[in-house]
Amino acid sequence: MHLGTLGVVGVGLLGGSVALAARQRRLAGRVVGCDRSEDVLHRAAGAHILDEATTDLAEAVREAELVVFCTPVDRIADQVLEAAPWCPPGAILTDVGSTKAGIVRQLTGRLPAGVTFIGSHPLAGSEKTGPEHARADLFENRLVVVTPGEDASGRATARLMAFWHTLGASVVPMRAELHDQALALTSHLPHLVASALAGVLPDEWRFLTATGFRDTTRIAAGSPEMWQAILLANRECVLEALDRFRDRLERYRCALAAGDGAEVLRLWLEGKQVRESLTGR
């Protein structure tokens, strides 16, 4: 896998890490970064992340064989539509957003011939933001889901998978709708739950929290605008996941109200077994 020019739109933690990883692995002859904020581009330059920087989207993508959009999920589709006419024939456009079906839906049938969009979602991130926190190893040993639509050629899909693979990730293709359904349970619901849990802690009892509360609510510190956009973009699936979770909480509630120790133990054991089956604890 080798690219002449790689475009990165949105040079925050994720975009910066894509650029840094691509440069360090000599995946691209040239990495052009685009951000609407001059300040972000200045900080990215300070961190030696990009070969070229611009606030002009058309300029950033003009020679790019691959463009990675690393902007909030509610802006990706519009930016892809804006950039696509400026891309060279054969260009592949992708993103790193946490929801996929809505973006794919907004783009279907609206891109110029010869330009393909295939969604990506790297299961990697941090509560930290900004290019100064970019890490060349952010995708190493992580999973990237790619969601080729019906219009994506096998060749384009294979090239995109090779791109993420070269950055150190495992890559799995999935339908966008299935991705969103799964991620609602594995990521969006946990964020909502962590946030709700943090939200019920009264001020006067903060000093009585220990590592349990802190670990369970760590992800509640994520970016408000980012999580607002993700939860809304995937709200049907998140609501379904929330219903499943409420049912399970209700089983716990009934067992406690009835003093049913056997059921409490059964529920706990099931959760513990799932938790212990997860690798990389």
Add this chain to the structure above:
Amino acid sequence: MHLGTLGVVGVGLLGGSVALAARQRRLAGRVVGCDRSEDVLHRAAGAHILDEATTDLAEAVREAELVVFCTPVDRIADQVLEAAPWCPPGAILTDVGSTKAGIVRQLTGRLPAGVTFIGSHPLAGSEKTGPEHARADLFENRLVVVTPGEDASGRATARLMAFWHTLGASVVPMRAELHDQALALTSHLPHLVASALAGVLPDEWRFLTATGFRDTTRIAAGSPEMWQAILLANRECVLEALDRFRDRLERYRCALAAGDGAEVLRLWLEGKQVRESLTGR
């Protein structure tokens, strides 16, 4: 603070750490450990945790000025009642259980004259179990809540507070009922929520979990018997905490169902602000 003899009943991770910390800080001339399991005592000996070891409760407490019960919350009261007649006059008995009011209730007015029980709850622990994981620094910079009842003298309370302080902890006295109400929110609810969240993850999507899901559910891997006992012992308070949490989840659900982005953002910001106010992130 110096003790001639310190008794430790239940030599697991917590009991072992109490013994180890007391020996390392030369807090007691002699640390006697008691466990009903010969195997546990053998492992504790291997880890050089105790001066003396016995399976006989009476023998363990006979000369102890302070006895720390480190057994499951549903057994503490009975063991204290069994041990108390064998204790020397002036002995202080305490525990490390996560719930306090029930234990205090079971003991009130039932101890021989000259023997005082005052509950303790060190906000320290680990998913690990057994004396081989004991750590002399487990209580350093942690908080220990002590819950003196009306029958506890100021002198006994001060001695118990000095004990934990010498092991490196900050100590705060609270009413047992208030402790249980607060801990239901700061510890028991998070454990129940983490467990319920782990419980709704379908097998086929386990590979799509990342650090968010794993951090949020880490404590779901705790000891089933221990958590069954804690949740049942404090069930009234846990049910109240669960109601507060359900109300907050319901606000999120309504906001998502209505596509109310402003409310989603408001809820997120409140949770984020709480989370970021917690020290030791």
